[in-house]
Amino acid sequence: MKLRVRSISRGRAEGYAIVSKKPVSFLGDVNPETGVIVDSDSDIYGESIAGKIFVFPEGRGSTVGTYILLRMKKNGCAPAGIVMKKSEAIVAVGAIIAEIPLVDMPEASSFNMIRSGDFVRINADEGWIEIERED
């Protein structure tokens, strides 16, 4: 399945999806040394987003979150790519400076179709994502 998306941070990435249904603050919700979600209220608590395509609806929290994405990249535990329902400044700027491809706004109904474990290809240069599911 191929979907048109809006490109926020350019580049290409692919990997297995990890999906959070809740908004995410990189400051506080994620361990910047390991990429593991440490927010116990999260629906993906204890799982790692390192090297994955991180799918979540929107960001929240302090602008320092921007620098957390950069730290994760330097520590080798950043997500390979990010798909959001609706982007905002903190995650967007963090993804750009850390060079993590970020896209948002796939057609609303399609966003909810992405499941953890799907294989996702992001092409943020051309503005599309492709989802493969192994059934």
Added chain:
Amino acid sequence: MYLTKDEEMLLESENETVRKCMEILVALGEIYGAERLVEIKSAQISGISYGNIGDAGLEWLESLNARVAVKSYVNPAGMDIEKWREMGIGKEFYEKQMMVLSALKRLGVEMTLTCTPYYIDTPSYGDHLAWAESSAVIYANSVIGARTNRESGISALAAAIVGKTPMYGLHLKENRAPEIRVIVRGIEPAYAGYEVGKLVGASIPFVEFDRTLSKDELKAFGAALAASGGAGMFHVKGQTPEWEDFDILAEKIEVEPDVELGGCEPDLIAIGCPHLSPDELKEVYTLLERHGRVKREVWLFTSRSVMNEYAELVEKIRGFGVRVFADTCMVVSPASERFECVMVNSGKAFEYLPKLRGVKAIFGSVEECIRRAAE
């Protein structure tokens, strides 16, 4: 968002820094629905205290390779760059902080190290800016009538390098209209801002005071408002330049004295958040002459440029046992952390000292602060 041919070329630039900065501006423009970019007169970059950005921020700044396209300033750092030892700052922090500053200097940013850049270079009514320090943003929009969004340190730096910012939010007149009307009676403006901010959040208030405020009082009111709330602008009836440009709201809320000041015994009295103006320095001096030498630790904060211009006055103030620092403030410096209770005349510091530095804060007017200091 519409981009000119030249702007599109920046997105393809071979200079990675320029390309990334342009990408940041375009992303923000897309997210917030800007139609185009607008040229800015100046930029002011926040988030430069090493205590806040850490090694990740430092390495990123050091990786940049470009020059700013417009006049660009920086916010206070984590220490006075000359009297850092006197503040109790360690050598490692000093060295890292100086590395942050030299990375920015290399980009052509001026080392103003102040939250009051408008005392150095005042923008004009209608100028578009990309400023990041919340108290400077709210002053520029409200008191001067210039136009800037609340930028992050990184978006302000991107705007500085490109010389433009996406035109959305407070850059557009229709978004500068008041959203809530507030009546303030019998409260010190610096503290009123703290109360009103908690009440209105990020909405733009139209405020009616029971007297005319000085520009310094408007500064203190706005700084506290932007700290406890999230507004980038306010209007004051009869005073601020755009108060008559919009319909006056019928519904109003009243704020009256209900002052919970906290009861700790101050081991530090800190004044100058935002940085003191020349008039405020003179006021402190007059009060010191009346009350005499201080018996507690008292720290004043101002910009290096005001300190240099009023060097004689600063020396006289020091003669009363007061320490005067530049380049930093009690909110961004780790130096405040070794005290238990800080007395402040600033609603902004009153909001942030417990949250950012883990110390208790109590509030008093400048006069109350100086009187307490001499007791």
